Amino acid sequence: MRHRRALALKAMLKALLRVSALSACLLALAAPAAADETRASPEQQAAFVEWLNVYRAEATARGLNPEWLEATLAGVALVPSVIGADRSQPGTAARPVRFPDYLAAKFRGDRIPYGQRQFAANSALLARAEAGSGVPAAVIAAIWGIETSYGRVMGRHDLPSALATLAFEGRRRELFTRELDAAVRMVGEGHATRAAMKGSWAGAFGQTQFLPSSYLSHGRDGDGDGRVDLWASPADVFASIGHYLASSGWQAGEAWGFRALVPDAFDRASVAASEAPTRCVAPLSRHSTLKPAREWRALGFTPVNAAWPADDVPMSLIEPDGPGQGAYLVSRSYRAILGYNCSNLYALSVTLLADAISLPQPVPPVVQVAEAGAQ
Numbered sequence: 253m254r255h256r257r258a259l260a261l262k263a264m265l266k267a268l269l270r271v272s273a274l275s276a277c278l279l280a281l282a283a284p285a286a287a288d289e290t291r292a293s294p295e296q297q298a299a300f301v302e303w304l305n306v307y308r309a310e311a312t313a314r315g316l317n318p319e320w321l322e323a324t325l326a327g328v329a330l331v332p333s334v335i336g337a338d339r340s341q342p343g344t345a346a347r348p349v350r351f352p353d354y355l356a357a358k359f360r361g362d363r364i365p366y367g368q369r370q371f372a373a374n375s376a377l378l379a380r381a382e383a384g385s386g387v388p389a390a391v392i393a394a395i396w397g398i399e400t401s402y403g404r405v406m407g408r409h410d411l412p413s414a415l416a417t418l419a420f421e422g423r424r425r426e427l428f429t430r431e432l433d434a435a436v437r438m439v440g441e442g443h444a445t446r447a448a449m450k451g452s453w454a455g456a457f458g459q460t461q462f463l464p465s466s467y468l469s470h471g472r473d474g475d476g477d478g479r480v481d482l483w484a485s486p487a488d489v490f491a492s493i494g495h496y497l498a499s500s501g502w503q504a505g506e507a508w509g510f511r512a513l514v515p516d517a518f519d520r521a522s523v524a525a526s527e528a529p530t531r532c533v534a535p536l537s538r539h540s541t542l543k544p545a546r547e548w549r550a551l552g553f554t555p556v557n558a559a560w561p562a563d564d565v566p567m568s569l570i571e572p573d574g575p576g577q578g579a580y581l582v583s584r585s586y587r588a589i590l591g592y593n594c595s596n597l598y599a600l601s602v603t604l605l606a607d608a609i610s611l612p613q614p615v616p617p618v619v620q621v622a623e624a625g626a627q
């Protein structure tokens with residue numbers, strides 16, 4: 253009896269396997285686009301090789317050492333999945349992301365509790381980075397946490413291949429050609445071996461997720477060994493993040509800002525910015541004009557779980573999801589985070605994570621909302 257049942261089971265499994273094999277075949281036939289995401293066509297490969305030859309010639313003309321080019325471009329290949337990832341980035345105008353959903357995704361898992369432990373465990377190195385840059389240790393740690401989950405997720409793509417693919421694709425050819433040049437310099441000048449050049453599909457690498465040009469201009473040697481190692485040295489990672497934010501306009505002694513309650517029937521048009529921004533245009537267009545903190549206080553704004561800064565600190569109002577759905581008063585230091593990544597949702601998630609990992613309990617309420625949303 254038991255034997256017969258086992259045979260029947262076997263037959264059923266076999267039938268199931270046949271069906272799934274058949275549906276896999278049908279899927280493969282029905283979805284050539286999915287196959288294209290991972291494999292380049294011969295035409296694409298040929299076009300990429302041609303582009304690479306042109307790049308090599310132009311980079312040499314720009315003054316890059318041909319030996320450095322050979323060393324860096326060795327083994328470079330077109331990566332169609334990089335193009336796929338670049339074309340399906342979230343938060344485009346067609347698919348806006350709500351801040352609570354964005355925050356929930358960023359704070360998923362152990363991002364806060366692990367961050368609290370990492371903030372404590374690295375307090376001496378973070379304090380040194382703060383002293384050197386004027387950027388609070390908690391903000392440096394929060395960038396580290398958002399970018400790579402505190403150094404745990406740095407990306408495994410071959411960096412020169414990802415950069416060459418993005419430059420070849422052409423949507424942001426100028427930017428990625430420049431970054432490929434910088435990657436060539438990193439290898440040529442001995443900052444990293446060719447084999448160590450691993451990073452995200454978008455060309456960012458190490459615990460800071462710097463692009464190669466940021467490494468060359470903002471990388472700092474925090475542990476004094478004469479090298480800048482953003483993959484393995486936490487001291488270098490913290491010093492470099494601090495330097496990057498200070499260069500982007502962080503004001504020492506001026507905190508990022510806070511979540512605020514907006515007075516009833518507040519006239520937003522009365523605080524509209526008078527000039528269009530010249531950098532990071534879309535996110536900065538969502539900021540009101542900068543007004544001293546004392547004026548916001550006089551208008552009836554109230555900080556949530558925070559204190560007002562000095563009266564003359566300039567702040568602007570942002571409401572990421574529109575009026576009545578959560579408001580923040582942010583300083584010029586907040587704007588420096590937009591230099592790291594030009595997105596209000598990104599910058600707000602950094603500042604709220606900084607508060608969540610560094611302030612004594614309880615965790616700020618907006619963070620609890622995001623955590624609840626993640627479950």
Ligand SMILES: [Ca+2]
Pocket residue numbers: 472473474475476477478479480481485488
């Ligand atoms: Ca170092």
